[in-house]
Amino acid sequence: MNGDPTFEDVLAAAERIHGHVHRTPVMTSSAIDGIAGAHLHFKCENLQKVGAFKARGATNAVLSLNDEAAGRGVATHSSGNHAAALAYAAGIRGVPANVVMPSSAPPVKKAAVSGYGAVITECEPTLAARETTLDAVVERTGATFIHAYDNPMVIAGQATASLELITDVPDLDAVIAPVGGGGLMSGTAIAVSSSRPDITIWGSEPAGADDAFRSLRDGTLYPSVAPKTIADGLLTSLSNRTFRILSDRLEGILTVNEETIVRAMRLLWERMKLVVEPSGAVPLAAVLEHPEHFADRRVGLIISGGNVDLDHLPW
Amino acid sequence: MNGDPTFEDVLAAAERIHGHVHRTPVMTSSAIDGIAGAHLHFKCENLQKVGAFKARGATNAVLSLNDEAAGRGVATHSSGNHAAALAYAAGIRGVPANVVMPSSAPPVKKAAVSGYGAVITECEPTLAARETTLDAVVERTGATFIHAYDNPMVIAGQATASLELITDVPDLDAVIAPVGGGGLMSGTAIAVSSSRPDITIWGSEPAGADDAFRSLRDGTLYPSVAPKTIADGLLTSLSNRTFRILSDRLEGILTVNEETIVRAMRLLWERMKLVVEPSGAVPLAAVLEHPEHFADRRVGLIISGGNVDLDHLPW
Structure with a gap:
């Protein structure tokens, strides 16, 4: 499968991964609604297997082989959640998982990946080193490379989060997901725009890693160069595929400052008692x-993950 | 109502508070089950209104007036959660709430109490100062004193948490709740022993605040003297009423060390992405x-609350 994933691929993914990943709850908070002036519905992918939505895409990709x-x-x-997710998904199918991780990855994420049974190969924390090391691993093992986001089956899997969200809360006005490499955002855009064209779809991105915002604004794919944000899941560049999908289907991408990210994170911890990672x-x-854009509207927000190093909190 | 609460009082409380408090989810974690060697079902009262089970008892007591x-x-x-809960419950009924808090109470708890609209009177952090100050407030306002735990309607309200737990997970072998003043534990004991005498009921208490453990062991009510634990919700003494109920209905009380409390707290944060207070x-x-006591058994655990000062975590 080489084209962009379709809504039928999303429905097939939902069926394929059913029972292997959680149908996560949608939670609300009257306290946060009061602060935000909107009716917010949080899709809690921090409560997903491996602590992030990445379990969906990796499971769909592995079960599709x-x-x-x-x-x-x-x-x-992968620097983190996709690595753990792929290890988890390989475990479901009983096949080996090989993960190349930068030596700078948080210890809590390395521990999670090896805890799920993957073989970790460390490399320098550059994209070039990651790709070279991965090529060597693939050459040696014959393993299939499952990209963290530039893969139609991964995107179709990520899409199932918003498919559940709009099923559980059918009267939403808008949906917002974070944008890193664009896998979750592409899946969200495909699931929502295909079945509910009346719902406005927004991306959200740190101002310190706003390559997707600038790319959509200018109609040119800019790589992510020296991003600077605590949202460590959102450092990567779009691919041609995710750039195309987002350009076609998003209302726009909203950028946010670091202080607002920390404030939002702390509100989720304090008011909703949820451990949420900055992204x-x-x-x-x-x-x-x-x-x-959201005053008094009913808004679905995807809480993408909850894997944070409790020894290094940003407050 | 002066006697001990009955199972009928618990059923009436469930009906009375319905719609005013959350029916909290019961969550599980295969990772923690693997570590514990048991099948654990967590009743998430940290996701309750005001962040603790106390919303149940206070709401039942206020709506019963x-x-x-x-x-x-x-x-x-109250030093914390009951104060916020009473303020919340008074708001439901649209009546004034007056709360005497020790000056040493965590800022996050004081902010929560005033956020729910209560008038706070601060006092020295001793039980004597709290009672004297409260007497003056009651004298001046004519308000009804709602004790945090030595009150049958409060106990009947707290009991609804375990009533929901044994309804949602009908095949439990044991239930465990924390013991402070004994309100939640008494309610748990009444709800579970009355309807499901086959389920073993355990209390749990910090070794540094083991007055209830010693009281049940010796058949004598010992006050809590100079307790030392990070579980700041479990510092208080049993009352005659809660001592009697626990003596009649518990299998026993298990004491735990501070390091184990921190380890358990961190497991809940890291593996279940839940913000849980030490208690x-x-x-x-x-x-x-x-x-x-729990190997391979199906155990229900009440996570009593999630109100913790994020600037002062115990690791």
Whole structure:
């Protein structure tokens, strides 16, 4: 499958991953609604398997492989949640997982990946080193490379989060997801725009890593160069595929400051008692920083993950 | 109503508070089950209104008052969650709440109480000062004193948490709740023993605040003297009423060390992405420290609350 994923691929993914990942709850908070001046519905992917939505895409991709390819195992490079997700998904199918991780990855994420049974190969924390190391691993093992976001089956899997959200809360006016490489955002855009064209779809991105915002604004794919944000899940560049999908289907991308991300994260912890990683707080930060788009509206926000190093909190 | 609450009082409380408090979810974690060697079902009262089970008892007590008494308002002394809960419950009925708080109470708890609209009177952090100050407030306002735990309607309200737990997970072998003043534990014991005498009921208490453990062991009510624990919700003494109920209905009380409380708390944050206060982690600490009682059993644990000062975490 080489084209962009379709809504039928999303429905197939939902069926394929059913029982292997959680149908996460949608939570609300009257306290946060009062602060935001909107009716917010949080899709809690921090409560997902491996603590992030990435379990959906990786599981869909691994379960979609034919037996012969699956038997040789899967491989990826990832600084965190996709690595754990791929390890988890390989475990479901009983096949080997090989993960190339930068030596700078948080210890809590490395521990999670090895805890799920993957073989970790460390490399220098550059994209070039990650790709070179991965190529060597694939060459040696014959494993199938499952990219963290530039993969139609991964995107179709991520899409199932918003598919559940709009099913559970059918009267939403808008949906917001965070944008890193664009896998979750592309899936969200496909699931929502295909089935509910009346719902406005927003991306949200740290101002310190606003390559997707600038790319959509100018109609040119800019790589992410020296991004600077605590939202460590949102550092990567769009691919041609995710750039195309987002350009076609988003209302726009809202950028947010670091202080707003920390404030949003802390509101989720204090008022909703949810452990949310900085990237997962970016959609709420977008509502707080751009209230004009959301006043009194019913808004679905995807809390993308909850994997945070409790020894290094940003307050 | 002066006697001990009955199972009928618990059922009436459930009906009375319905719609005013959350029916909180019961969550599980295969990772924590693996560590504990048991099948654990967490009743998430940290996701309750005001962030703690206390919303149940306070709401039941305030809604049980006749109109004339309610009109004069309610009052209490509390270092934290009961204060916020009474303020919340008074707001439901639209009557004044007066709360006496020790000057040493965490800022996050004081802010919560005033946020719910209560009038706070500060006092020295001793039980004597709290009672004297409360007497003056009651004298001046005519408000009804709602004790944090030595009150049958409060106990009947707290009991609704375990009533929901055993309804949602009907095949439990054991239930564990934390013991402070004994309000939640008494309610748990009444709800579970009355309807499901086959389920074993355990209390759990910090070793540094083990007055209830010693009281049940010796058949004598010992006051809590100079307790030392990070579980700041479990510092208080049993009352004659809660001592009697616990003596009649508990299998026993399991004490736990501070390190185990911190470890249990951190497991809940890291593996379940739940913000849990130290007191709320004490039942899981009991399973970790006393595994012989729970090996391969299906155990319900009440996570009592999630109100913790994020600027002062115990790790």
